[in-house]
Amino acid sequence: MNEEKAIRVKGLKKTFKIKLKEKGLIGSIKGMFKTKYKKINAVNDISFEVDKGEMIAFIGPNGAGKSTTIKMLTGILYPDQGEIEVMGIDPRRKRKQLAYEIGTVFGQKEQLWMHLTPYDNFKFFGAIYDLDERVVEKRINELVELFEISEFINTPVRNLSLGQRIRCEIAASLIHKPKILFLDEPTIGLDPVVKENIRTFIKRMNKEYKTTIFLTSHDVGDIEKLCKRIIIVNHGEIVLDDSMDNLKYHYLNKKIVEAKMKEKINLDDEEGITILKDKGYNLKIEVDTTKRTVGDAIKLLDPDKIVDINISNVPLENIISDIYKSGN
Amino acid sequence: MRKYLYIYKSELMSQLQYLFNLVFGFIGCGIILFIFFNLWHYIYSDSSQIINGYSVDQMIWYVIITEIIWGACMGRTLCRKISNDVRGGNIAYNINKPYNYIGYSLASHLGTATVKGIIYTVLALILGLVMMGNFPTTNVLELVLVLISSILAVVISSLFTIFIGLFSFFIEDSSPFYWLYSKFILVIGVIFPIEYFPNVVQPFLKFSPIYVVSYGPAKLFVNFNINDCISIFVAQFIYILVAYLLCSLVYKKGVRRLNVNGG
Numbered sequence: 001m002n003e004e005k006a007i008r009v010k011g012l013k014k015t016f017k018i019k020l021k022e023k024g025l026i027g028s029i030k031g032m033f034k035t036k037y038k039k040i041n042a043v044n045d046i047s048f049e050v051d052k053g054e055m056i057a058f059i060g061p062n063g064a065g066k067s068t069t070i071k072m073l074t075g076i077l078y079p080d081q082g083e084i085e086v087m088g089i090d091p092r093r094k095r096k097q098l099a100y101e102i103g104t105v106f107g108q109k110e111q112l113w114m115h116l117t118p119y120d121n122f123k124f125f126g127a128i129y130d131l132d133e134r135v136v137e138k139r140i141n142e143l144v145e146l147f148e149i150s151e152f153i154n155t156p157v158r159n160l161s162l163g164q165r166i167r168c169e170i171a172a173s174l175i176h177k178p179k180i181l182f183l184d185e186p187t188i189g190l191d192p193v194v195k196e197n198i199r200t201f202i203k204r205m206n207k208e209y210k211t212t213i214f215l216t217s218h219d220v221g222d223i224e225k226l227c228k229r230i231i232i233v234n235h236g237e238i239v240l241d242d243s244m245d246n247l248k249y250h251y252l253n254k255k256i257v258e259a260k261m262k263e264k265i266n267l268d269d270e271e272g273i274t275i276l277k278d279k280g281y282n283l284k285i286e287v288d289t290t291k292r293t294v295g296d297a298i299k300l301l302d303p304d305k306i307v308d309i310n311i312s313n314v315p316l317e318n319i320i321s322d323i324y325k326s327g328n
Numbered sequence: 329m330r331k332y333l334y335i336y337k338s339e340l341m342s343q344l345q346y347l348f349n350l351v352f353g354f355i356g357c358g359i360i361l362f363i364f365f366n367l368w369h370y371i372y373s374d375s376s377q378i379i380n381g382y383s384v385d386q387m388i389w390y391v392i393i394t395e396i397i398w399g400a401c402m403g404r405t406l407c408r409k410i411s412n413d414v415r416g417g418n419i420a421y422n423i424n425k426p427y428n429y430i431g432y433s434l435a436s437h438l439g440t441a442t443v444k445g446i447i448y449t450v451l452a453l454i455l456g457l458v459m460m461g462n463f464p465t466t467n468v469l470e471l472v473l474v475l476i477s478s479i480l481a482v483v484i485s486s487l488f489t490i491f492i493g494l495f496s497f498f499i500e501d502s503s504p505f506y507w508l509y510s511k512f513i514l515v516i517g518v519i520f521p522i523e524y525f526p527n528v529v530q531p532f533l534k535f536s537p538i539y540v541v542s543y544g545p546a547k548l549f550v551n552f553n554i555n556d557c558i559s560i561f562v563a564q565f566i567y568i569l570v571a572y573l574l575c576s577l578v579y580k581k582g583v584r585r586l587n588v589n590g591g
Contacts, residue, residue, distance in 0.1 A: 074424045078584060099426040109421055115342040127334035128427060 005085070006180050006212040007050040007073065012082035014043040014068050014236075042068040043079070044236035052179070055206055055213040057223040057244075060233035061324045066216050069233070070182055073214070074104060087179050100129060103178035103211075105169050107185035114158040118149060118168040121157065122175055129176035136175065143171040146208065147201050163194035167201065174205065180212040181205075187219055199225050220317040232323055240323055251319045257285045257297050260308040265301065273297055286314070331427055332435040339439025350444055354451045357399050361452065364391045364519075365459050380523040386550040387521075389464050392456045393478070393546035394518040400445035401482040401541075403489030406437045407506040410493025414582070415500075423583065430490055430575045437486045445482065470552045477545040477557075480564040485513075485541045487571035494575060497582025517542035540567045 020036040021027055043065040050056050060066045071077040072084060075091030075098050084091055087101045105111075112121045119140065126136030144150050147167045152160055157168065166186060173181060183202070187195040203226065206213055217223060223230060223244075230247060232240040240247070256276070264280045272291030277284035287297045294311060343350070365388050369375075372384035382390065410433060413419040422429050457463065465471065492509060495502040517538035522530055533539065544560035 071420060076420045076423045077586065095424070096426050099424055102424070104421075104424060106421065109418070111421060113338050113342055115345045116338060120338065120341065124334050124338050128331045128425060130331065130426070 004051055005049050006052045006054065006087060007048075007214070008083070008085040009049070009073070010047045010083040012043055012046040012069065012072065012084065013041070013080045014065075014072060014077065015080055016040045016042050041236050043072070046082075046233070046236070046238055048231055048238065048241055050212060050214065052212055053206070053210040054229060055215065055227045057215050057217065057227035057230045058233070059216060059218070059223060059230065059320070064233045065236040066233050067184070070184060070214070070216060074098070074102060074182060100176060101179050103173035103176070103181045105173050105181065105183050105186055107166065107188040110157075110165065110169065112157045112165070112168060112172060115156055117154045117156055118171070119153045121168065121172055125172045125175045131176060139175055139177070143174060146204060147171045163190050163197065166190065166198055170198070170201065170205075174209070174211070177209065178211065180214060183213060183215045183217075185217050186215070187217065187222055195219070195221060202226055220315070220320060224316050232320065234324060247319065248313070248316070251314050253289045254314045255287045255289060255294055256312045256314060257287060257294060258310045258312070259283045259285070259301050259306050261301065262305045262307055265305065267300060273300065332431050335427070335432055335435040336439045339436040340442055343440050343443040347443070347447075350447050351451070354399070354448055357395050357448060357452065358455055361392060361395060361455055362459075364388060380521070382521060382523070382550070385460050385462060386464065388460060389456060389550045390521055390546045391519065392452050393549045394542040396445065396448045396452050397478055397481050397485075397542060397545060398514065398518050399448040400441045401485040402444070403437070403486060404506065404510070406433065406486065406489050407493040407503060410490060411496040411502050414494070414496035419586070430572070430579055433490050434483070434486055437489070438482065441482050441486065464550045465552055467552070470548070473557055474545055474549045474552075477548055477560055477564065480561075480568065481541045481545050484537065484564060484567045484571055487568065487575055488537060491571060491575045491578060494578040494582055497578065497585055513538060513542060521547060537567065540564045
C-alpha cells in the first residue's frame with residue numbers, strides 16, 4: 001500500500017436489484033405470484049485515490065452513485081467487484097477496525113442522542129471508541145474550543161439550533177481522532193452565516209489535525225471554499241477528476257456580461273456570443289473568449305447606451321451543472 | 329463491555345426524561361392487576377382453597393410478577409425500530425460504528441427496561457401489599473435470586489424481540505411476527521402458570537420461551553424451590569445463548585443482503 005494514500009479505489013462496481021411492480025391493483029396481485037426485478041448499475045467501474053490530509057469533493061446529481069460509493073468506503077455495503085483500501089484497510093474484511101480510523105457526519109441524519117447534552121454525547125462516543133476517560137476529557141476540551149461549543153455544552157441536543165447541532169455532530173465524530181472524515185451534506189438546511197462558520201471549523205480541523213476530508217454536497221459554496229480537488233460522478237461513473245483550479249481555468253474562457261441599458265436593444269445570438277437573458281433594459285450575455293472578445297460584446301451593446309455593466313466568470317454552479325448535463 | 333454499559337447508561341439517562349410518562353403508563357397495568365385480584369377472588373370461593381398447587385394470593389402475586397416483567401420488557405417499540413432501521417436504511421449508520429448492532433440494541437433496550445422495571449416493581453409491589461396485605465417471601469437470598477431470574481427473563485425477551493425485528497432483512501415487515509409472539513406470551517405466559525394447562529401441553533410449555541420469560545421468575549417468587557431455581561436458571565442461560573446465536577446468524581446473513589440506496 002502507498003503510505004501517502006488515505007483512500008485507494010480500483011474498478012469498483014455495485015449493482016442493485018430493484019423490485020418492479022406493474023401499475024394498479026392487477027399489477028399488485030400479479031406481483032404476489034411473480035416478482036420482476038430490474039438491475040441498476042449504481043457504481044460502474046470507479047477508480048480513484050485520495051492523499052492523506054487532502055480535502056476532496058465527491059459530487060454528482062441525485063442517483064449518481066456517490067452515496068453508494070461512500071457506503072462501500074465505510075464498510076456499510078459490500079461491492080460486487082473491485083478493490084478498496086481505506087487507510088490500508090479493506091472495509092469488506094475489517095469493518096470494525098476501519099471504524100476506529102474514520103468518522104462520518106450525515107447532515108440529514110442525527111447521530112447524537114437527542115435527550116442528552118453534547119458533553120454526555122461526547123463521553124458516549126469516547127466510550128464507543130474505547131478511549132480512556134482522561135483522554136476523552138482532554139479531547140472534549142480541545143473540540144469544545146475548536147468548535148466553540150462551551151456555551152451550549154450542557155444543553156440537551158434536542159434544544160440546540162441546527163447549526164449548533166451540526167457543530168456537535170462533527171465534534172462527536174472527531175472524538176477518536178479519525179484519519180478520514182466523511183461529510184455527507186454537512187451544511188444542508190443551514191443559513192449562510194452558519195454555513196460559513198461550519199466551513200471555517202472544517203478548514204481549521206483539517207489544518208490542525210491533518211484529517212482527510214471526503215465531502216459530498218450539493219452546495220457549491222462548500223465545494224468551492226473547502227476543496228482543492230473535485231470528483232464528479234454521474235450514472236455510476238467518474239466524469240471528472242481534477243483540481244478545482246484546473247476546472248475553473250478550463251471554464252474561464254467564458255465570461256458573463258451583465259448590462260443595464262438606457263434604452264431597449266435587440267440582440268441575437270452570434271458565434272461566441274450567447275444571449276442568456278434579455279429583459280429589454282437588462283441583458284445577460286455569455287462570451288466565449290476563444291471566439292470573440294468581451295470588447296466585441298460591449299461594442300454590440302453600444303457603449304454610449306450602457307448605464308451599468310458587470311463582467312464576471314461563469315459561476316462554479318453553472319460549470320458543475322453543465323458537466324452533469326453533458327455527462328462528460 | 330464498557331461501551332455497552334455506556335449505551336445502557338445513555339438510554340437510561342434518556343428515559344429518565346420521561347419518568348412521569350412511565351409512571352402514568354403503569355395505570356393500565358394497575359387496572360389489569362385490580363381486575364385479576366377480583367377475578368381470582370371470585371374463582372377461589374374460599375381463600376384457603378388450592379387450585380393446581382396455587383392459593384389465591386399466590387395466583388395474584390404470580391400475575392403481579394409476570395406483569396412487572398412484561399411491562400418492563402415490552403418490545404413493540406424495539407421491534408418496530410429495528411424493522412424501520414433495516415427497511416429504511418438507518419441501520420447503515422450503526423454498521424460503521426465499532427460496536428455490535430445486537431449488543432447495541434440489547435444494551436439500549438435494557439436501559440429502557442431498567443427504568444420501566446423499577447417504576448413497575450415499586451408501584452406493583454405497593455399495589456399488591458395494599459390488595460393482599462402479605463408478601464410471599466421475605467427471605468433476602470430468595471428475593472435476590474428472583475430478581476436475577478427476572479433480569480434474565482428481560483434479557484431473553486429482548487433478544488427474542490431483536491431476533492424477530494432482524495427478520496426485516498428478509499421480509500417486508502416483521503411486526504406481525506412480534507404481535508404473534510407477544511400475544512403468545514401475554515395470553516399463555518402472563519396470566520396463567522403452566523400448571524393450569526392440560527398435562528399433555530405442559531411439557532411443551534416448559535420448553536417454550538414462556539418458561540424462561542414469565543413463568544420461571546414468577547413461580548420462584550410465589551413458591552421458591554431450589555430445584556426449580558436451578559432448572560430455571562439453566563434454562564435461562566441456554567435460552568440466552570441460543571437467542572444470541574440466532575440473532576447473530578440472522579444479522580450476519582441479513583447485512584450481506586442489505587441494499588441501501590440513495591443518500
